[in-house]
Amino acid sequence: MVTKRHVSFNGGASSRRQGRSLPTSKAKKRVHKAYQKGSIRTRTSLVGMTIYQPDIEPSPQGRKLLEALEG
Amino acid sequence: MAPPRKRSVPYDRQVFLNCPFDDEYRPLLRAAVFTIHACGFRARIALENTGSENIRLERLVKIIGECGLGIHDLSRVRVTSPTDLPRFNMPFECGVFYGARCYGQKAHRRKRFLLLDKEPYQYQKTMSDAAGLDPRAHNDEPEKIIACIRDFLAADLDPKPMGPTRILALYSEFQRELPGITAKAELTLADIEPLTAFNDWYLLATRWLLQQATARN
Numbered sequence: 001m002v003t004k005r006h007v008s009f010n011g012g013a014s015s016r017r018q019g020r021s022l023p024t025s026k027a028k029k030r031v032h033k034a035y036q037k038g039s040i041r042t043r044t045s046l047v048g049m050t051i052y053q054p055d056i057e058p059s060p061q062g063r064k065l066l067e068a069l070e071g
Numbered sequence: 072m073a074p075p076r077k078r079s080v081p082y083d084r085q086v087f088l089n090c091p092f093d094d095e096y097r098p099l100l101r102a103a104v105f106t107i108h109a110c111g112f113r114a115r116i117a118l119e120n121t122g123s124e125n126i127r128l129e130r131l132v133k134i135i136g137e138c139g140l141g142i143h144d145l146s147r148v149r150v151t152s153p154t155d156l157p158r159f160n161m162p163f164e165c166g167v168f169y170g171a172r173c174y175g176q177k178a179h180r181r182k183r184f185l186l187l188d189k190e191p192y193q194y195q196k197t198m199s200d201a202a203g204l205d206p207r208a209h210n211d212e213p214e215k216i217i218a219c220i221r222d223f224l225a226a227d228l229d230p231k232p233m234g235p236t237r238i239l240a241l242y243s244e245f246q247r248e249l250p251g252i253t254a255k256a257e258l259t260l261a262d263i264e265p266l267t268a269f270n271d272w273y274l275l276a277t278r279w280l281l282q283q284a285t286a287r288n
Contacts, residue, residue: 041230068256
């Protein structure tokens with residue numbers, strides 16, 4: 001029992017993410033399920049996103065605007 | 072400066088945007104296109120290929136075939152002057168998209184789409200067959216169309232794209248910078264206002280988004 005308690009304590013979030021089946025109390029199991037269901041991530045910026053460009057050839061005016069943007 | 076590397080865009084990241092192109096709708100069109108790209112997708116619209124109008128249907132069918140998602144705005148199915156006849160292009164193209172989903176091969180069967188309208192339940196008067204498809208209302212407000220489109224595109228993503236408030240803030244920032252960019256190009260905002268200049272605005276907006284995504288790394 002001490003060993004199991006020790007393992008579950010050290011398991012922590014890593015164990016929960018890996019979905020290991022550890023002996024836990026009912027309260028811990030409820031938390032465990034809530035963690036699995038609620039883990040929805042939302043970006044807070046464009047960092048890391050792929051921004052696709054339209055497949056359009058720029059007009060002369062469009063080129064001037066792009067140069068102004070990048071200049 | 073060299074243009075960004077052309078990427079092959081996956082089927083499930085291409086969004087067919089079926090909406091009006093009149094002056095009144097322009098603010099919504101721009102907000103919609105900006106949101107689609109800010110969420111990590113690519114908008115496909117009939118304006119992207121300004122070739123001959125005589126083959127417009129073939130071009131639309133090709134675009135629909137390449138898109139895993141569709142956004143169809145039915146808010147302009149109404150009588151307009153001077154013809155006093157409603158325009159049916161949007162419902163027709165929506166039908167083509169839905170037909171591809173129902174009768175197409177495997178990739179087409181996973182097509183997802185969003186119906187938009189101006190007011191809640193307006194579709195009951197114009198296209199009652201859409202009753203089971205849960206159209207969303209934008210009230211002709213760019214803020215609401217941003218939220219509707221973002222929530223639709225975010226449905227199957229993890230992590231989800233930025234929330235509607237952040238996207239609106241980003242869009243507002245772009246709009247604030249536009250006068251400076253056009254002035255630097257020795258142009259004015261009026262030069263990129265007409266429909267014929269939409270692609271110029273479109274390229275500029277997406278390149279600006281790319282700059283934000285890379286500058287903040």
